Amino acid sequence: MMRINRRTDYAVRVMLALAEHPYGARLSSNMIRDIMGVPKAFLERIIAELSKAQLIETFPGPKGGIQLSKKPETVTIRQIWEAVEGPLSLSDCLQNPDSCPLHEDCPMRGCWGKLQKAMLNEMEAVTISNLSTQVMRKRTI
Amino acid sequence: MMRINRRTDYAVRVMLALAEHPYGARLSSNMIRDIMGVPKAFLERIIAELSKAQLIETFPGPKGGIQLSKKPETVTIRQIWEAVEGPLSLSDCLQNPDSCPLHEDCPMRGCWGKLQKAMLNEMEAVTISNLSTQVMRKRTI
DNA sequence: TCCATTGTTTACTATATTGGTAAGCAATAG
DNA sequence: CTATTGCTTACCAATATAGTAAACAATGGA
Numbered sequence: 001m002m003r004i005n006r007r008t009d010y011a012v013r014v015m016l017a018l019a020e021h022p023y024g025a026r027l028s029s030n031m032i033r034d035i036m037g038v039p040k041a042f043l044e045r046i047i048a049e050l051s052k053a054q055l056i057e058t059f060p061g062p063k064g065g066i067q068l069s070k071k072p073e074t075v076t077i078r079q080i081w082e083a084v085e086g087p088l089s090l091s092d093c094l095q096n097p098d099s100c101p102l103h104e105d106c107p108m109r110g111c112w113g114k115l116q117k118a119m120l121n122e123m124e125a126v127t128i129s130n131l132s133t134q135v136m137r138k139r140t141i
Numbered sequence: 142m143m144r145i146n147r148r149t150d151y152a153v154r155v156m157l158a159l160a161e162h163p164y165g166a167r168l169s170s171n172m173i174r175d176i177m178g179v180p181k182a183f184l185e186r187i188i189a190e191l192s193k194a195q196l197i198e199t200f201p202g203p204k205g206g207i208q209l210s211k212k213p214e215t216v217t218i219r220q221i222w223e224a225v226e227g228p229l230s231l232s233d234c235l236q237n238p239d240s241c242p243l244h245e246d247c248p249m250r251g252c253w254g255k256l257q258k259a260m261l262n263e264m265e266a267v268t269i270s271n272l273s274t275q276v277m278r279k280r281t282i
Numbered sequence: 283t284c285c286a287t288t289g290t291t292t293a294c295t296a297t298a299t300t301g302g303t304a305a306g307c308a309a310t311a312g
Numbered sequence: 313c314t315a316t317t318g319c320t321t322a323c324c325a326a327t328a329t330a331g332t333a334a335a336c337a338a339t340g341g342a
Contacts, residue, residue, distance in 0.1 A: 002229060048289075090143070
């Protein structure tokens with residue numbers, strides 16, 4: 001039914017929870033779980049993936065936690081997406097045309113290729129800073 | 142991993158096979174299977190769905206088959222998508238905000254809402270006529 | 283030093299979705 | 313009447329998803 005992955009959704013929530021605090025603030029995974037309602041064990045794996053992609057820095061131990069590794073204005077949805085899912089590929093045919101049963105004329109490639117391009121453009125245009133200021137604006141009205 | 146549904150892909154192929162013949166031409170499901178490489182039994186179910194959505198007309202019996210019920214310039218990818226998958230909803234939160242665990246401030250709604258909008262715009266902009274002329278152009282070069 | 287607190291890693295599991303098959307039914311042209 | 317077409321339903325295997333559990337590693341402070 002073409003839904004957003006729960007993991008991806010959670011990953012954006014994590015980044016957003018961080019973006020809603022002053023830059024450099026360090027949050028524990030328990031705080032994020034409480035703010036964003038993400039199951040603990042699942043959350044920790046997602047945090048590890050965001051860390052591997054260098055979108056966040058993590059610190060173990062008491063007073064440890066998680067913080068953004070770059071300014072929220074520079075973190076796009078696409079980056080978060082790729083951190084947890086890898087590059088978007090709506091169809092095998094797109095990255096590997098040879099595998100396509102309809103060969104080089106495949107009209108599907110144009111169809112899904114354009115759709116994928118539109119998605120990537122949109123995901124690249126939105127940063128977690130955009131999203132968090134939207135929330136702020138809503139809250140102050 | 143967010144892939145295009147095989148059913149949706151096949152549905153577009155069916156429509157495209159029809160669009161590549163003169164308007165009003167009637168193709169049997171076996172012909173479409175051969176042209177587009179879609180497994181027979183699966184194909185027939187997809188055809189039934191396209192028929193229910195009134196994108197095609199079907200005729201049983203010898204000399205029966207399938208034909209477009211409207212001009213290919215007026216058939217968009219979005220229509221085909223919705224015929225086999227129902228309306229796009231990247232997240233429950235989008236159609237039913239009350240179900241959202243993060244309530245009315247949910248920043249995810251903005252995020253995925255914009256992405257969904259971009260996808261729908263793109264899918265609405267592309268018709269099977271567009272796609273089939275692209276193929277034709279490619280073939281004649 | 284030891285312990286509580288944090289993140290890391292791996293293995294496992296239940297459920298849903300996906301992609302597909304099989305078989306029998308219904309309509310119809312000749 | 314029969315061969316040819318589409319229609320419907322039930323079923324199945326493989327995979328992906330969402331999540332749990334448990335053992336582990338780092339580290340700051342008493």
